[in-house]
Amino acid sequence: MLYYQHQRIFIIANWRVGVARRRHRILKVARTIADLAAEDQLKTNHVAEAIQYRTIDRMQ
Helix, strand or coil: CCCHHHHHHHHHHHHHHHHHHHHHHHHHHHHHHHHHCCCCCCCHHHHHHHHHHHHHHHHC
16 A cells, blocks of 8 residues: 555656656657758757647647
8 A cells, every 4th residue: 555655756756757758759759850851950949840749649
């Protein structure tokens, strides 16, 4: 049986892992967008576009 403190830490840890995975996926898509645009560095618009694509993908 998990105590309240342990449950709370477990929930926070799972949330952080989820955030890290989402961030990694968004950055992968943003890097692809930058590559298609023949850009060497990521720019804000690449990340914004990647977030839009990931949001659309999650809605379907």
